[in-house]
Amino acid sequence: MQWWEILIIAVAGLWAGLINTVVGSGTLVTFPVLVALGYPPVTATTSNAIGLISGTITGAVGYRKELQGHGARLVRYSVASFLGAICGTVLLLSLPPNAFATIVPVLVGLSVLLVALQPLLNRRLRERSAQRTPGPLLYFLIFLIGIYGGYFTAAQGIMLVGVMGLLLADPLQTLNGFKNVLSAVVNLVAGVIYAFIAPVSWPVVGILAVSSIVGGVLGASVGRRLSPLALRVAIVVIGVAAIVYLLVT
16 A cells, blocks of 8 residues: 555545534545445455445544433434345445435435425424424334345435434434444444455554544544534535535546
């Protein structure tokens, strides 16, 4: 590996760690970089998933203030993500790399729409019910997003915020904290499985692991200071960019 390749991967990892913490979709930075440098798609996916684990954990820790008092809920949500991630990794290792290519832009687009319309939808839902309880639907959707995240991690954070924003009444920053924890769970589960049974580039993992920690710290600092409107706009803008990327590649 040349020095300039190390530098490119490190910068991509830092940016991915920051974006993952604030919004999500950091994989849309690191994955194409690794493929462009000559790594096979599956190796790029597995190495990226393992390398970004440290950044997602750092981002989740950075949102610990917003997550205080929600431990029991997080455990329940994490179980759904955990089970989904296992299924997703099995699919990655058994299906063609482009198996989800058609549906992924649709899923991301729907999630972006949910995030954009969340204030309006929340008002309509409050008019019908004074208190919302998530019920089985929320856990099922988190499970499905976990499957997607275990298969291809890009934009799972946007999907999580979109779904939780529709079904939960928590502030957007709290939902962002939930998203960071659940993304960390999915990446950790997928990464552990990949480490034992999938092709992995460990030099890439090491570079991404270190640089994404820095990005996660910066992302938590930036994301927690954004107003709900600014955070929502950031999610929508990056989500649209993700859709464009997925459609043209």
